[in-house]
Amino acid sequence: MDVKETLLPGVGLRYEFSNSDGDRISVIADRKGDFEVFLCTTPADPDKARRLFRLTDREAEALAQILGAPRIVESYADLTKEIPGLDAGQVEVGDHSPYAGHPLGDAKARTRTGASIVAIVRDEQVLASPGPAEVLQAHDVLVVIGTADGIAAVRHLIDQG
Amino acid sequence: MAISAPLLFELGAILVILTVLGSAARRFGLSPIPLYLLTGLFLGTGGVAPVPAATDFVATGASIGVVLLLLTLGLEFSIGEFSESLRRHLPSAGVDLVLNSIPGAIAGWLLGLDVVGIVAMAGITYISSSGVIARLLGDLDRLGNRETPAVLSVLVLEDFAMAAYLPVLTVLASGGTLVQAAVWTAVALGALGLAFLVSLRWGDHVGRALGHREDEQLLLRILGLTLIVAAVAEHLHASAAVGAFLVGLTLTGATADRARTVLTPLRDLFAAVFFVAIGLAVDPVDLLPMLPFALGLAAVTAVTKIISGAYAARREGAARRGQLRAGTALIARGEFSLVIIGLATASVGGTLGAVATPYVFILAIVGPVLARFAK
Numbered sequence: 001m002d003v004k005e006t007l008l009p010g011v012g013l014r015y016e017f018s019n020s021d022g023d024r025i026s027v028i029a030d031r032k033g034d035f036e037v038f039l040c041t042t043p044a045d046p047d048k049a050r051r052l053f054r055l056t057d058r059e060a061e062a063l064a065q066i067l068g069a070p071r072i073v074e075s076y077a078d079l080t081k082e083i084p085g086l087d088a089g090q091v092e093v094g095d096h097s098p099y100a101g102h103p104l105g106d107a108k109a110r111t112r113t114g115a116s117i118v119a120i121v122r123d124e125q126v127l128a129s130p131g132p133a134e135v136l137q138a139h140d141v142l143v144v145i146g147t148a149d150g151i152a153a154v155r156h157l158i159d160q161g
Numbered sequence: 162m163a164i165s166a167p168l169l170f171e172l173g174a175i176l177v178i179l180t181v182l183g184s185a186a187r188r189f190g191l192s193p194i195p196l197y198l199l200t201g202l203f204l205g206t207g208g209v210a211p212v213p214a215a216t217d218f219v220a221t222g223a224s225i226g227v228v229l230l231l232l233t234l235g236l237e238f239s240i241g242e243f244s245e246s247l248r249r250h251l252p253s254a255g256v257d258l259v260l261n262s263i264p265g266a267i268a269g270w271l272l273g274l275d276v277v278g279i280v281a282m283a284g285i286t287y288i289s290s291s292g293v294i295a296r297l298l299g300d301l302d303r304l305g306n307r308e309t310p311a312v313l314s315v316l317v318l319e320d321f322a323m324a325a326y327l328p329v330l331t332v333l334a335s336g337g338t339l340v341q342a343a344v345w346t347a348v349a350l351g352a353l354g355l356a357f358l359v360s361l362r363w364g365d366h367v368g369r370a371l372g373h374r375e376d377e378q379l380l381l382r383i384l385g386l387t388l389i390v391a392a393v394a395e396h397l398h399a400s401a402a403v404g405a406f407l408v409g410l411t412l413t414g415a416t417a418d419r420a421r422t423v424l425t426p427l428r429d430l431f432a433a434v435f436f437v438a439i440g441l442a443v444d445p446v447d448l449l450p451m452l453p454f455a456l457g458l459a460a461v462t463a464v465t466k467i468i469s470g471a472y473a474a475r476r477e478g479a480a481r482r483g484q485l486r487a488g489t490a491l492i493a494r495g496e497f498s499l500v501i502i503g504l505a506t507a508s509v510g511g512t513l514g515a516v517a518t519p520y521v522f523i524l525a526i527v528g529p530v531l532a533r534f535a536k
Binding site for chain 1: 306
């Protein structure tokens with residue numbers, strides 16, 4: 001599924017995609033943080049979009065939780081903007097990772113890199129604040145907070161041990 | 162300190178009239194700008210009720226209005242939006258420029274205006290009103306349409322074209338030669354590039370230097386800096402408007418957002434004063450014989466905007482109806498054209514204002530109406 005991102009100068013970003021029914025759905029993320037959702041259904045006028053509804057930042061968060069999309073990284077990204085030097089990143093546990101099938105504590109990520117793994121995103125589920133006994137699986141996405149170097153080090157660590 | 166009752170009363174009365182007319186316009190989904198012009202027309206020399214006490218304030222307020230309009234415009238845009246628009250829509254902007262400035266230039270020549278007048282008329286017919294159109298797209302719920310990015314990008318590129326155009330006009334209007342105008346345009350473009358670079362590389366530092374927890378201090382800093390830069394730019398004949406625009410461009414991120422919030426009410430007030438000032442400068446007696454010409458020019462340039470807008474939308478992949486929507490949306494002229502009138506009238510004389518003001522008035526009304534009908 002192809003999500004097309006278009007810039008609307010002075011307004012924000014527009015994301016659009018077609019669903020399996022052939023409806024063209026677009027979401028405008030405006031600069032203030034609100035979202036507007038549009039639907040194009042009129043075949044006679046394929047360029048015209050009907051505005052379905054508007055969501056504030058919090059409402060969008062609620063909807064996203066319901067729909068299962070992990071927005072946790074974005075929330076952290078907002079947090080890290082306030083603190084210079086602090087970054088948020090995602091590290092995927094690949095099939096070949098030496099830590100797939102092993103507990104999180106085995107990686108000793110914080111001791112070795114200084115960065116903290118604050119959540120694991122598995123399929124549509126978010127496991128916040130995982131303990132060292134939590135077993136990592138292949139295709140898990142780890143949410144990492146730390147310096148840019150620390151996050152890169154975690155990536156390297158998870159990838160190669 | 163002596164408080165002048167006549168000044169307060171006249172100013173208050175002007176603002177009350179503006180809001181009565183403005184609210185009525187908004188009720189019908191129209192832009193209030195034409196009515197602000199009309200207010201200025203009916204007051205002042207040759208009008209129904211002259212406002213001698215308020216004239217000084219209106220004249221001063223008008224200059225500040227221009228600075229604030231351009232400052233907030235610069236705050237709106239970022240280098241990312243500009244380069245993205247440039248990348249995808251440059252041909253559309255080119256077509257827009259050629260199709261829409263030429264009728265104005267011809268009109269200026271037909272009216273017997275000098276070079277300044279012709280250049281001014283070309284700019285007046287070229288630039289669509291970003292303020293009116295952005296608002297219109299929101300009101301008409303068209304932000305989700307396929308043709309909308311093309312419309313918005315064309316507006317962005319037009320606004321940046323103004324940054325190159327205004328120094329040319331300012332130099333010519335103050336009696337400079339075309340060579341000098343070219344030099345100062347190059348300087349302005351260089352300053353534009355520098356502003357981009359600064360905002361890209363050191364945007365955070367600039368933001369921190371200018372930013373302040375308190376809105377009051379933020380307001381004083383940004384406004385003070387902008388007025389000084391605008392003054393320097395004006396002194397160097399690069400146009401105060403461009404100076405203000407550059408300051409707005411340089412600010413990014415959270416500081417820009419806060420600056421926008423803090424400055425918007427001031428901008429609204431002084432921009433309204435500016436529009437009244439334009440109307441005040443025009444004598445209704447001069448205006449009436451020019452009306453047919455203004456109408457004809459409006460008709461021609463409405464058609465050229467539809468063509469150039471439709472072309473821009475077609476490049477985005479919109480079908481016939483989307484192209485028509487895009488074209489009609491771009492018809493409205495407004496604040497920038499009025500800024501050009503304001504800058505050029507001193508040098509060109511009353512004819513420019515007498516033709517161009519009703520021209521802008523007509524299109525500021527007709528544009529949104531036609532856009533509404535092109536569903």
